[in-house]
Amino acid sequence: MAKFPEIEGGGSLMLAWQIRNKLVLMVGGGEVAAGRILNLLNSDAKIRLISPRDGLNDEVAHRVEQGLVEYIDRTFEPSDLDDPAIAMVMTAIDDPEASTMIWKLCKEKRIVANIADVPPECDFYFGSQYRDGPLQIMVSTSGNGPRMANIVRRRIAASLPPNMGEAIKKVGALRKKLRVVAPGNEEGPKRMKWYVYPSLC
Numbered sequence: 001m002a003k004f005p006e007i008e009g010g011g012s013l014m015l016a017w018q019i020r021n022k023l024v025l026m027v028g029g030g031e032v033a034a035g036r037i038l039n040l041l042n043s044d045a046k047i048r049l050i051s052p053r054d055g056l057n058d059e060v061a062h063r064v065e066q067g068l069v070e071y072i073d074r075t076f077e078p079s080d081l082d083d084p085a086i087a088m089v090m091t092a093i094d095d096p097e098a099s100t101m102i103w104k105l106c107k108e109k110r111i112v113a114n115i116a117d118v119p120p121e122c123d124f125y126f127g128s129q130y131r132d133g134p135l136q137i138m139v140s141t142s143g144n145g146p147r148m149a150n151i152v153r154r155r156i157a158a159s160l161p162p163n164m165g166e167a168i169k170k171v172g173a174l175r176k177k178l179r180v181v182a183p184g185n186e187e188g189p190k191r192m193k194w195y196v197y198p199s200l201c
C-alpha cells in the first residue's frame with residue numbers, strides 16, 4: 001500500500017458552503033430555478049430573484065407570495081450585479097446569449113456563478129441531494145451523468161438506517177453541551193476523549 005493517498009485529479013472540491021444570511025442573485029424563475037431556490041432557502045440564504053412574472057413557475061410564484069424571496073419583475077440588466085452584497089449568482093434561463101453575458105460579467109466582477117445547463121460557465125455544479133435534518137448527502141459525477149448521480153443517491157439513501165438525522169441532532173446537542181463545560185480551543189483534545197458514539201455499524 002502507498003504511504004500517502006494516491007492523487008486522482010479531475011474531481012470537484014466537495015464543500016458544505018455556509019451561505020446563511022448572504023445574498024444570492026437568482027436570474028430566471030422557471031422549473032430549474034424552483035429547485036435552486038428550495039436549496040437556497042434550506043441553507044438560509046437571502047434571495048433576490050429577477051424574472052418576468054409571466055415566466056414564473058407555480059412553486060417560484062408561491063415562494064414570492066410567501067415573502068421568502070425578494071422579487072424584481074423584469075429581465076436581467078447588467079447593473080443588477082452592482083450590489084456589493086451579492087455573494088453568488090445563479091441563472092436558470094432559456095436564453096443562452098443572456099446566460100453567457102451574465103457569466104462574463106460575473107467573472108469581471110469576480111462573483112461565483114452557476115449557469116444552469118452550461119458546465120464551462122459554472123464555478124460550481126449542483127449534485128443529487130439527500131436531506132434528513134442535519135444530514136446532507138450530495139452525489140456528484142462532475143458533470144458526467146446527472147441522472148446517474150440521481151440513481152446513486154437513491155441507493156445510498158435506501159441503505160441508511162432509519163432516524164440518522166435524529167441521531168445526528170442528538171450528537172450535535174451533546175457536542176454543544178461539552179463546549180460549555182470545556183469551552184477553550186486548547187481543550188479540544190479533552191472534548192474529543194469525552195465523545196462516546198453509539199455503535200452504529
Ligand SMILES: C[C@@]1(CC(=O)O)c2cc3[nH]c(cc4nc(cc5[nH]c(cc(n2)[C@H]1CCC(=O)O)[C@@](C)(CC(=O)O)[C@@H]5CCC(=O)O)C(CC(=O)O)=C4CCC(=O)O)c(CCC(=O)O)c3CC(=O)O
Nearest residue numbers: 116117119125126127128140141142143144145146147150
Ligand atoms: C453540470 C451540471 C450543471 C449544474 O449544476 O447546473 C448539469 C448539467 C446538465 N444537465 C443536463 C441534463 C439533465 N440534468 C438532469 C438533472 C439534474 N442535473 C443536476 C446537476 C447538473 N446538471 C450538474 C452536474 C451534476 C453532476 O455532477 O452530475 C442535478 C444532479 C441537480 C440539480 O440540477 O439540482 C439534477 C438531478 C437531481 C436529482 O434528481 O436528484 C436531468 C434529469 C432530469 O431532469 O430528470 C437531465 C436530462 C437527462 C440527461 O441529459 O442526463 C444537461 C444536458 C442538457 C441538454 O442535453 O440539453 C447538462 C449540460 C451538459 O451536461 O452539458
Ligand SMILES: NC(=O)C1=CN([C@@H]2O[C@H](COP(=O)(O)OP(=O)(O)OC[C@H]3O[C@@H](n4cnc5c(N)ncnc54)[C@H](O)[C@@H]3O)[C@@H](O)[C@H]2O)C=CC1
Nearest residue numbers: 028029030031032050051055075076092093094098116117
Ligand atoms: N440541472 C441542470 O443543469 C438543468 C438545466 N436545465 C436548463 O436550465 C435552463 C432553464 O430551464 P427551465 O427552468 O426548465 O426553463 P423555464 O423556461 O421553465 O424557465 C426560464 C425562466 O427564465 C426566465 N428568463 C428568461 N430570460 C430571462 C432574462 N433575460 N432575465 C431574467 N429571467 C429570464 C423566464 O421568464 C423563465 O422564468 C434551460 O436552459 C434548461 O435547458 C434544464 C434541466 C436541468
